[in-house]
Amino acid sequence: MNKDKLIIFDTTLRDGEQSPGASMTREEKIRIARALELMKVDIIEAGFPIASEGDFESVRAVAEIIKDSTVCGLARAKPADIDRAGEAIRPANSGRVHTFLATSPIHMEHKLRMTPDQVVEAAVAAVKQARQYTDDVEFSPEDAGRSEPDFLCRVIEAVIDAGASTINIPDTVGYNVPHQFGSLIRDLIERVPNSDRAVFSVHCHNDLGLAVGNSLAAVLNGARQVECTINGLGERAGNASLEEIVMAVRTRQDIFACDTDLDTTQIMNCSRMVSGITGFNVQPNKAIVGANAFAHESGIHQDGVLKSRETYEIMRAQDVGWTTNKLVLGKHSGRNAFKTHMSELNVHFESEEELNEVFSRFKALADKKHDIYDEDLLALVNEAAFETENETIKLVSLRVCCETGETPVASMTLNIEGEEQQAESSGDGPVDACFKAIEKLTETGVELQLYSVNAITTGTDSQGEVTVRVEKDGHVINGQGADTDIVIASAKSYINALNKVINRTGRTHPQLGDV
C-alpha cells in the first residue's frame, strides 16, 4: 500500500522557546535549526518575528542558512505582524507564514473582544496579506479545541478560499482527549466543503499529558501534519514531543496509513542539543530520549533481551541515535581531528576564532579529564556560546573551603564590566556560599527558583552540567554551566543567568493581548 506522507512541523524554536526560561540566542537557534534540517524535518517554525528585533533577526538568519526545510514565521492576524513575518522569511528557499486568530467563545469575548463575524473577516484579511509574501500560508484557529465546530467550519472554509494551504487545529490549552479530538478532525475534514485544498494539521499542548495521544488520534483521522517540539518543550506542560510521535508512527506502520521522512538516527543529537542549550533536562524515564528508555534493569528483561531482542524491545536504540559512550578524542588529538570530529557532530564553526576558542577549552578539559566523549564536546560548545555572548560578568577565580563541622566559605573574584572585584561569603553549603558571594558583588536581587546538576557522562570524572533558574521582575531566566568541579559549574551557571538578566530585551508574547 502506498503510504501518505506525514509532514513534521517543528516548533521548538517558537512554541518551545515560550517555556519560561527557555529563550535562545540567534546562534543557538541556528545550531538547532541545522540539526533539525539534518534530521529532515519538513518545516521549522523559527520564531515570532514581531516579538522583538532579536526574534526577527533570528528568523531571518535561519531563513538565510537553512536550505532543505521550509522556514516558517508566526504572525497574529494583524497587518504589522504579517509584514514582519513575511520580511523575515523572505530569504528562505521555501518560506511559510503561519497566522493565527482565536475562535473559541471564551477567547473571542474576553481576549479579543471581537464578534464571530469580525474574527472571520480578520482571518481572511490576514491570509490574503500573507499570500503577498508566499504561496505557503498556514492558518490556525487558536483554541480550536474549545471552539464551536460549526464556527470552526465557517472560518476554515473562508481562509482556504482566501489562500491558506495548511489548516492547523490547535488544542491550545491541552483540554481535549484522544477519541474526541480525533473525531473533531474527521468532522472538520468531512464537513468543510473545500477541505481537499488544504493539509490538515494539529498542534497539541500537554496540560493533561495527552498531547502525543491527541496528535496520533488526529493522524488516524486524517491529519497529515503534526506540530511538535524536541523533548516536548513548550509553553506550560509543553507541546507534543516530536520523537514520540515520529517513533510511534514508524513503529506502528501496521496501523498508520502514513509515515514521516525523518532520519530518526538524528533524534538523540537534537534532544541533547536542545536540553543543553535550554537547560531543560530530560527526565530519565522519558520515552525515546530518556536515559532509561532502552535500559533493561530487571534480570528477567535482560535475559529475554539477550536471547531475543524483540522479547522486550519494540525499537532499536541505535535507530534513534543512541550510541554507547564512545571515547572520541584525547589529550593528544590535534586541531584538525577536533574540527573533523565536531563537523561529524554537526557543529560548524562560524570563524577560526570560534574554532580556536572551543579547541582551547577542549585542551583544558583534556588536561583535567582523561576520557572525552561526544557529550563532553557538545557541552564545551554550549559553554563557549554561553560565555562569549554578552558577558558583563566573568568568573575570574573561586576558592571554596569545606570541612566537616565547619560553615563553608567562598572567596570569589569576578570581572564586572572590565573591573575585578572580590568578595567572600559563607553559606549553608559550598554552592550556597558561592551564590551569596556572587550576589554580594552584583546586587541583582534575583530569586533562585531552580538548581539542578546533571552528570554529562558516566564516571566520577564526569563534567557536571548545572542549570539554574532565576526570577526577576516577573521574568524567568535559565543559566547553564559545565565543569568537572560542580561548584565551579554552579558559579558559571549562576553568572550565565545573571548576564542574561542584565542583557534581557523586552519581547511580545504571541498569545497574550488582543489582535
Ligand code: KIV
Ligand atoms: O497553542 C497554540 O494555539 C499556538 C498557536 C499560535 C498555533 O501556539
Ligand code: ZN
Ligand atoms: Zn502552542
